[in-house]
Amino acid sequence: MRRKLILLFGLMLMIGLLISGVALAQDGTPPPPTARPVTSDDVNRIARQMYCPICENEPLDACRTAACAQWRAQIGQLLSEGQTESQIKQYFVERYGLRVLAEPPASGVTLWLWVLPVIGLVIGGAYVVILMRRMRARNTASVKAAASAPKLSDAGDYAQRVERDLKNF
Amino acid sequence: MIADLGLIALVLAALASIYSLVTAAMGGRTKRADLIESARRAAVMIAPLLTLACLSIIISNLTGDYSLEYTYRVSNDTTPTLLRITALWGGQNGSMLFWCWLLSWYVFFTFLRPWKSNLDLQPWVNFVAIGTQAFFILLVIFYANPFARLWVDAAGNVSAAVFQPAGLRAYIAPDGTGLNPLLRHPGMIIHPPMLYLGFVGLTIPFAYAIGAMLARNKTDSWIRASRRATLIAWLFLSLGLLLGARWAYDVLGWGGYWGWDPVENSALLPWLVATAFLHSVIIQEKRSMFKIWNMVLILLAFCLMVLGTFVTRTGVISSVHSFARSSLGVPFLLFVAIVFVGSVGLMIDRSNLLKSENKLDSLFSREAAFVLNNFVFVAITFTVFVGTYYSMFSELFTGQKLTVGPPVFNQLLGPQVAVLVLLMGIGPLVAWRKSSPEALGRMSWKSALLGVGVMIALFALGIKPFWVLLGFGLIGYTAGVTFSEYWRGMRARHKLSGENYPTALTRLFQRNRRRYGGYLIHVGVLVMGIGVIGSLNFQQQTQRSMEPGSSVTLGNYTLTYDHALTCDPTSTMPPDCADWYKDRGRDIEVIAGYFTVSQAGQAPVELTPYREVFLNNTGELSPPGVLTTIGEDLYVIFLGEQSGFGTVKVFINPLIQFLWSGGIVLVIGTIVAMWPSAAERREAVTMPERVAVRGVVQ
Numbered sequence: 001m002r003r004k005l006i007l008l009f010g011l012m013l014m015i016g017l018l019i020s021g022v023a024l025a026q027d028g029t030p031p032p033p034t035a036r037p038v039t040s041d042d043v044n045r046i047a048r049q050m051y052c053p054i055c056e057n058e059p060l061d062a063c064r065t066a067a068c069a070q071w072r073a074q075i076g077q078l079l080s081e082g083q084t085e086s087q088i089k090q091y092f093v094e095r096y097g098l099r100v101l102a103e104p105p106a107s108g109v110t111l112w113l114w115v116l117p118v119i120g121l122v123i124g125g126a127y128v129v130i131l132m133r134r135m136r137a138r139n140t141a142s143v144k145a146a147a148s149a150p151k152l153s154d155a156g157d158y159a160q161r162v163e164r165d166l167k168n169f
Numbered sequence: 170m171i172a173d174l175g176l177i178a179l180v181l182a183a184l185a186s187i188y189s190l191v192t193a194a195m196g197g198r199t200k201r202a203d204l205i206e207s208a209r210r211a212a213v214m215i216a217p218l219l220t221l222a223c224l225s226i227i228i229s230n231l232t233g234d235y236s237l238e239y240t241y242r243v244s245n246d247t248t249p250t251l252l253r254i255t256a257l258w259g260g261q262n263g264s265m266l267f268w269c270w271l272l273s274w275y276v277f278f279t280f281l282r283p284w285k286s287n288l289d290l291q292p293w294v295n296f297v298a299i300g301t302q303a304f305f306i307l308l309v310i311f312y313a314n315p316f317a318r319l320w321v322d323a324a325g326n327v328s329a330a331v332f333q334p335a336g337l338r339a340y341i342a343p344d345g346t347g348l349n350p351l352l353r354h355p356g357m358i359i360h361p362p363m364l365y366l367g368f369v370g371l372t373i374p375f376a377y378a379i380g381a382m383l384a385r386n387k388t389d390s391w392i393r394a395s396r397r398a399t400l401i402a403w404l405f406l407s408l409g410l411l412l413g414a415r416w417a418y419d420v421l422g423w424g425g426y427w428g429w430d431p432v433e434n435s436a437l438l439p440w441l442v443a444t445a446f447l448h449s450v451i452i453q454e455k456r457s458m459f460k461i462w463n464m465v466l467i468l469l470a471f472c473l474m475v476l477g478t479f480v481t482r483t484g485v486i487s488s489v490h491s492f493a494r495s496s497l498g499v500p501f502l503l504f505v506a507i508v509f510v511g512s513v514g515l516m517i518d519r520s521n522l523l524k525s526e527n528k529l530d531s532l533f534s535r536e537a538a539f540v541l542n543n544f545v546f547v548a549i550t551f552t553v554f555v556g557t558y559y560s561m562f563s564e565l566f567t568g569q570k571l572t573v574g575p576p577v578f579n580q581l582l583g584p585q586v587a588v589l590v591l592l593m594g595i596g597p598l599v600a601w602r603k604s605s606p607e608a609l610g611r612m613s614w615k616s617a618l619l620g621v622g623v624m625i626a627l628f629a630l631g632i633k634p635f636w637v638l639l640g641f642g643l644i645g646y647t648a649g650v651t652f653s654e655y656w657r658g659m660r661a662r663h664k665l666s667g668e669n670y671p672t673a674l675t676r677l678f679q680r681n682r683r684r685y686g687g688y689l690i691h692v693g694v695l696v697m698g699i700g701v702i703g704s705l706n707f708q709q710q711t712q713r714s715m716e717p718g719s720s721v722t723l724g725n726y727t728l729t730y731d732h733a734l735t736c737d738p739t740s741t742m743p744p745d746c747a748d749w750y751k752d753r754g755r756d757i758e759v760i761a762g763y764f765t766v767s768q769a770g771q772a773p774v775e776l777t778p779y780r781e782v783f784l785n786n787t788g789e790l791s792p793p794g795v796l797t798t799i800g801e802d803l804y805v806i807f808l809g810e811q812s813g814f815g816t817v818k819v820f821i822n823p824l825i826q827f828l829w830s831g832g833i834v835l836v837i838g839t840i841v842a843m844w845p846s847a848a849e850r851r852e853a854v855t856m857p858e859r860v861a862v863r864g865v866v867q
Contacts, residue, residue, distance in 0.1 A: 040816075041710075044712055051574065056430075057430035057432075062422075062423035062424070064780075064791075064808075097569065098570075098572075099569075099571055099572050100572070101572065101574075102572055102574025102576055102577075104573070110563070110571060112559075113555065113556070113559050113571075114577075114581070116555045120548060120555075121548050121585075124544060124548060132532055132540065135525075135528055135529040
């Protein structure tokens with residue numbers, strides 16, 4: 001029973017980690033807007049989280065096409081007008097759709113992107129637990145046999161195990 | 170003329186594969202030795218025939234036979250000899266032929282000699298492997314034929330076809346268009362063949378698995394027999410992924426090595442499943458359990474491989490609309506559907522063959538640890554799959570196009586990979602059949618202490634992010650466990666036979682290459698993990714436009730801009746440009762920036778990052794200037810010069826060396842694990858009885 005609990009605990013830990021990973025990532029705080037002149041680094045900080053339609057697989061800050069350069073200039077312009085990071089992203093989303101964001105928001109259709117892996121993990125995990133329990137339930141007799149087997153405790157036993165394994169290969 | 174020979178060889182290869190396919194099936198059903206032998210011989214013939222076909226493409230490229238569409242597209246009069254050879258896989262049609270050719274050599278070596286064991290499997294393995302081969306050869310002939318010729322009609326329109334269309338005359342182009350400049354870099358020459366070798370190699374274990382079911386073979390011999398092929402495929406997949414990452418880092422110039430783009434992901438997916446498979450076959454070999462599961466894994470790996478080939482060849486994910494444009498789409502999907510439905514149907518029909526011979530004794534056992542390992546690998550595969558194909562489905566169903574970028578993957582996968590690393594540190598310590606938390610605690614408390622120590626030390630050094638500390642702590646723990654496994658093995662041998670420690674270590678590797686090579690792979694992965702965590706979390710970057718003579722400071726480095734050099738081969742170039750065009754095509758413009766890096770107390774170093782702009786508008790590369798130290802890379806990209814100002818992007822990529830060196834350790838570990846050992850050669854003679862650990866003989 002205790003082992004079963006440990007296994008369950010392990011699975012829950014993993015699912016918890018996954019969920020908290022998603023949750024933690026949601027509240028990344030953007031740096032506050034400043035009064036100093038807008039630098040390329042300020043632009044890149046936002047551009048890094050975006051994709052322009054010309055460069056399908058390269059973030060906006062790395063894409064070399066003229067179209068992307070224009071987008072970056074636009075970001076610089078909006079920054080100098082005092083707009084925040086989320087306002088600027090919204091500006092591009094309104095014009096070009098959600099595809100401009102490297103990380104689609106976890107809402108609407110795109111929610112599934114975040115939920116599906118978690119659902120998969122839960123269903124898969126539950127299935128594995130059930131399967132393993134069933135495999136074990138069918139086999140209580142041999143468990144008793146295994147339980148009465150000599151305990152593996154010290155290095156001497158380990159040495160024998162190494163030898164046995166070596167022979168076995 | 171040469172091309173005609175190649176086409177004939179290709180058609181003969183197709184006929185041989187179809188003959189072998191049919192004969193193998195008949196031989197398998199009737200168990201007639203002459204049919205089985207005939208099928209084997211036909212299978213072995215394919216490799217030489219396809220070699221002829223590939224050679225004729227290479228010769229056409231070398232001689233500049235521009236009557237051939239393929240040569241016209243991938244080569245021209247100024248293409249260097251080496252690139253004319255590698256242009257064999259530089260375009261879609263040639264690379265498909267190349268793919269077939271690699272597969273034919275796997276088939277060749279599998280069936281080179283009449284089998285001595287597993288005779289009942291032979292015709293069926295032959296059947297499945299050759300079925301795959303036949304599909305791809307027919308695909309090349311009918312959908313991606315590199316032997317298509319150029320034809321011209323009365324109005325001067327040029328088209329391509331294998332045979333002369335009515336009313337058209339043969340056409341020989343005066344010069345070719347040349348190889349895509351992206352594919353001229355050595356990294357891009359080596360990396361696709363490695364990936365292909367890994368991809369096609371998965372065909373062999375798949376053929377064994379399905380063959381065993383078709384032959385109604387109850388034993389686990391298919392796993393034993395295909396183990397080396399699986400490892401070879403895995404080695405090449407790993408090499409392909411590593412070289413691809415390195416190529417991106419060295420040439421593409423965006424400061425990273427992995428962008429989670431669909432093409433990369435579609436190569437990663439079969440790798441992930443193959444890795445799970447390599448682990449779970451150990452349970453089947455040792456304990457005859459999880460037979461269905463292993464079938465599912467190898468089937469999944471094979472399907473993901475075919476899907477990956479399809480995706481990388483047609484670009485279907487970046488836009489679903491490219492599906493319509495590519496003629497390969499329908500046959501590919503049909504093939505995947507047939508393979509999938511056929512295999513699943515077969516598995517259901519033969520499920521009585523796939524019953525486990527043993528039961529799970531305990532939830533705290535090596536078997537259970539492997540099950541969890543597989544679960545996490547499959548969960549990761551599922552996550553990558555969803556992330557990769559999500560945008561395709563959302564475009565199909567809602568019309569909304571989406572980008573799933575690195576932040577999504579990093580967040581979803583980070584925790585799963587963390588669990589995997591933890592399992593990597595627990596699995597090796599848990600005994601087969603049954604173990605206990607006490608035993609685990611006894612064997613791993615020192616390593617756990619090491620992990621916690623690493624976390625405390627890093628925290629004291631000022632590293633605060635929780636995930637980073639957890640990651641390094643887990644790596645510390647698992648490294649502790651892995652090294653103590655070596656240590657315990659060495660000490661055990663030392664005590665038993667009095668060998669000194671270095672001898673004991675060598676003997677450990679000699680006697681059980683697979684286990685200790687496997688641990689070496691684990692070490693490689695852990696070392697790579699250090700590089701991944703470092704470069705993901707501590708990368709610094711800045712971008713600046715500078716006048717000559719001015720500097721930018723990042724970290725401990727001061728970068729001073731000297732001057733820029735622009736070489737446009739279509740006009741007169743400055744004399745300094747001569748150096749850049751020693752072995753570079755004249756269809757590439759070079760824009761170089763000259764910089765000096767100075768660090769306190771060290772001699773200044775010159776860096777020359779540059780851009781290669783392809784004059785035919787197919788894109789560009791930005792090889793960076795890199796100053797490498799053990800701890801970090803200073804990585805400089807030159808973005809160009811405008812009105813006297815040079816623009817530069819400077820990165821500090823911490824711990825990135827660990828990624829590459831860990832990759833090398835992983836490759837070495839794989840080679841150690843697959844090298845045949847003396848013990849294994851003995852095993853080939855006498856099948857070992859299965860002895861369970863802890864003295865419980867079954």
